[in-house]
Amino acid sequence: MDRTSPVGFFDSGLGGISVLRGTLNLLPGEDYLYFGDSFHAPYGTRPLEEVRELSQAAAEHLLEQGAKAIVIACNTATSAAAAMLRERYPEIPIIGTEPALKPAVERHPGGRILVMATAMTLKEQKFFDLWDHFREQAEIVPVPCSGLMDFVERGELRGDRLEQFLLEKLDPFTKVPVDAVVLGCTHYPFLSSTIRRIVGRKTEILD
Ligand code: DGL
Numbered sequence: 001m002d003r004t005s006p007v008g009f010f011d012s013g014l015g016g017i018s019v020l021r022g023t024l025n026l027l028p029g030e031d032y033l034y035f036g037d038s039f040h041a042p043y044g045t046r047p048l049e050e051v052r053e054l055s056q057a058a059a060e061h062l063l064e065q066g067a068k069a070i071v072i073a074c075n076t077a078t079s080a081a082a083a084m085l086r087e088r089y090p091e092i093p094i095i096g097t098e099p100a101l102k103p104a105v106e107r108h109p110g111g112r113i114l115v116m117a118t119a120m121t122l123k124e125q126k127f128f129d130l131w132d133h134f135r136e137q138a139e140i141v142p143v144p145c146s147g148l149m150d151f152v153e154r155g156e157l158r159g160d161r162l163e164q165f166l167l168e169k170l171d172p173f174t175k176v177p178v179d180a181v182v183l184g185c186t187h188y189p190f191l192s193s194t195i196r197r198i199v200g201r202k203t204e205i206l207d
Contacts, residue, residue, distance in 0.1 A: 007031070009035070009062075010071075011072075012149070018207065019071065019073035020034055044121065051120065108138060110137070112176065115181075118146060121184055149185060157190055170199065
């Protein structure tokens with residue numbers, strides 16, 4: 001492995017491509033490997049131990065291909081497995097993903113902020129620590145969205161079924177004005193135009 005080796009990305013499926021897309025703009029000179037574990041998707045509804053095992057297998061696969069660093073392009077796998085992977089591979093930079101709560105609070109101090117993510121992301125300690133950190137600065141409302149990533153995996157990025165699904169998830173939380181919605185799952189940026197139709201033009205969407 002040397003400086004010209006690729007940076008390895010993994011996710012439970014296609015979602016991490018949204019992270020890769022952003023990284024390509026920042027670091028166009030790097031080479032990249034992407035592993036989307038669509039076969040085992042979704043991760044967010046699996047037991048924690050299983051997500052750890054799948055994350056370990058994904059990291060191992062990328063390292064075998066010569067990756068010099070690992071980007072966990074998945075909030076769920078980061079919550080479940082980042083600490084474990086850092087311990088297991090102390091010499092490899094392991095970069096995780098977390099819901100963009102910090103920029104949301106900075107841009108909307110005192111505001112009402114919804115965090116859409118998988119049930120696992122919202123249940124794990126990592127999110128509670130993040131929530132704790134910003135709890136005094138804004139009203140933070142977690143919105144578990146199990147099942148939403150499946151639309152992306154199917155390539156269904158708009159349409160009535162998706163809108164109906166989003167309405168059911170978001171309706172209980174949008175009766176009171178919302179300042180920002182944080183997309184806390186790397187699959188959701190692919191759905192942002194439909195999410196925008198549901199939350200309206202005044203709400204900022206951050207990923
Ligand atoms: N893309 C993933 C995330 O960022 C997870 C979706 C899933 O596998 O449930 O959380």
